[in-house]
Amino acid sequence: MTKIEDSSLRRITATVLAIAMAASFTTACSSDKRELSEKAAAIVTGECRDERNQTVTIYSGRTEYLIRPIIEAFACETGIDVRVRWGNSTDLAILIGEEGTATEADVFLSRSPGPVGFLESRGLLGTIDDEVLSLVDPQNRASSGSWIGFSGRKRVLVRNLDLVSDSELPESVFDLTEDRYRGRVGLPATNGSFEDWFTVFRDTHGDEVATQWLRDMVANDAEYYPNNRAIVEAAGRGEIDMGLVNHYYQYQEAAAAGDAHRAENHDFGPNDIGSLLIITAATILGTTKDRGAAHELLAYLLSPQAQLYFTNQTFEYPLGAGITPNSILPALTALEIGSVDFDSLGGGFEETERIIRESGILTG
């Protein structure tokens, strides 16, 4: 018995040591690989440049699947090294807030403007040069110059094709409080893009109208879902009839589940608050050690090849370089999120969070 144990203790120690050694070995030889993935190679227009001994550190709330090819292409075309911390926009913003001026981030990419507003209120954002700012229309960037939009997602209504007929489709989000939609609509009420959308809703129609709309939705038995994806998936299965989401999850779900996914996007009428364009934002931190490299990255995100990639590969709306949206996307209307002055909203997000929580949608 004891002999077995003696040797097994030794074996455990040996295993741990071996693992630690193997680990340090793999990390030591995994650096310095400059092979481009297929998707990245398709973005690169010129040749790869030699490394310049410059590094940009990105905290990215946009996921690897959609952004990595552009970052690889950027590293190749500029010779600038890129380090990325991938995560959730909100948590990354909180992390930068915690790190403060000691943050390693040079650039923060956010899925929606809310987390950017948080960093701005903490005074952690730098100002983007006019040269880069002028790459997008004024309504798609901060008037203070602290952030710039680089792609857009449109708010739409996703609906199950078997449960919702064409004639039943609403023209406006305001219709959804009617009795015929009772218990049939899903809301991603704690999702960042929904919160941003609701903030703009309040700004456009006033607090009273927006709050009343949400209360009416709750009274009409709207169903809470944790995020856009869950609603699109549930609509595809027929668990829920329809829901308010960002347009582009539908394409991924349909591509992944094929015909089994019985859902489709419906675009609200022009100028309806329900078809707002939510933009993804790029910022440069005030403490960046290499403003030049950070600006090059932002400019690259808005270059024709990157904007083409966004609309053709990730089905988003391009915001720069005169690129027209992919024809499968619903047409853009005049209402874009940047047309609302986020800077003037002040404690807008805090108030939005409070109104949503007090509406009772979370406990429904």
Next chain:
Amino acid sequence: MESSPANPARGTAAAGPPDRRVEGRKQAPLPLTAAAFIVGVLFAFPALYLTWRNVTSDSDPLGLLTSSRTLEPLRRSVVLAVLVSASTAVLGTALAWLTARTDLPGRRIWRVLLPLPLAYPTFVGAAAFIRTLNPGGLANDLLQVVGIDHTFELRGLFGAWLVLTLFTYPYVYLPVAARLRSLPGSLEESARLLGDSGFSTFRRIVLPQTASAITSGALLVCLYTISDFGAVQLMRYDTLTRAIWTTRLADQPTSFALSAILLVLAVVVVAGERIGSRRLGERRPARTNPSRSFTTPLNRWRLPGLALVGGTIGLALVAPAAALADWGISGLIRNATGGRSLAINASDVVGPAWNTVWVSVVAACVAVVAVLPTAMLLARYRSRVGPITGNVIISTFAMPGLIVALAMFFWTLRNNWAAEHLRGTLFVLVFAYVVRFGAQALGAAQIAVAAVPDRLHDSARVLGAGSFRRLATVDAPLVTPGLLAGGGLVLLSTMKELPITLLVAPFDFPTLTTKIFQSFEDAFVAEAGLLAMVLVVLSGALTWLLVVRRADHLD
């Protein structure tokens, strides 16, 4: 946590007066106390950070505590925690007894499979569960084939209770099974010979001897439940963690204050369990001789026993796996038949899988070593430091991962040297994992250490064995199954950890869970399904290799 199945132990005549046990203990040696104290301070980092944030921001935990917007979610958290703790205590104990002490067919396979539901990250597991069981899901399709139209929908309290019970019962199952394996079968044998029925043997002999394993497991479940966010979010049940989560950006002071309330709740629960289990006055086994265990023949209870084990595996392991397989395999088929190509290739799986495995094994080993001094103090010596450190270690388990991650940054940035040399290193990542999950190793370690009879130690000393030799020849063989079970829990939890890994891991250190998270974020469900299957299979392989096989070996 005075869960019902532990109560019968109170009445047993065999339980000695608890005071005598403590009085008879020796004063703790200074090095052991010092080690436990240092570990306790390190584990307190997140709590100290949270306190600091509450003191320096204009948050108002006391004011919040009296407002209805806090009290309602708090009440829901408590209700859910009580229900889940009770159900896992019953289920985990029953499963452990069935697979460790009876002639249930297929025990070896069950032992590998039963801990596995712990491998699902809740955000994946709950989503997969919904995909399988909710309207329009896989079970629905299956039932429609046989003509049943099923419209059952998982949500709210019931949904959260069911999902959490199925995903957390291993916290009870693993330590109880380990405990049962190290118990002598002689008492059960005698009881049966004297005419006790199988059930009455279970109640009078097995329950009292496993009570501390059950309550320590149920305590972990309770703390896990009050800190869980993934399941309650997907099941749309509005608890305290959801309030913490929804306010974390828009209203940070409130979020920190609510986290502080959560921590206080955890401390109260842990202290309550300690007082409760002291009153239980568990009897230690008279003699530990794992080589002779006792097998209860199930006879006509065979089928119900199999149904319970099989049903649990079916719901907790197979149902979510079916959704993952459905996502993953249809993605593979589409990829092969020229449809949408997969967004990941082999190297996207192998690298993260390797990172996941080795960092989790290291964290599990470090966690066991870190909690051992405290476990020894608690189990063997009279000490003030032991209970305090123990409470710190266990309460920290209820901390939201985000707070633990932020605390890591807060403390490393306090000091120039640490900021330069420690931030963004694997050292901090492993440290964060250990702090977050050390509680899982402590309960098991404490029970394991307590099971070593003092007399054995005394005899060894009289025979001239030095302290290290005693450790290797007396303690190691007896405590190993318990330590492995505790380390196994940490291992499985670390493999699926998300919030800490996302924020604290070095750049370019992807793990399977961070990859799965990203896949889900943008609805790449085929990729998420494949990666999650790899995670579950790897967890199963490691559990078998490091925990089950070794524990069997010691039988």
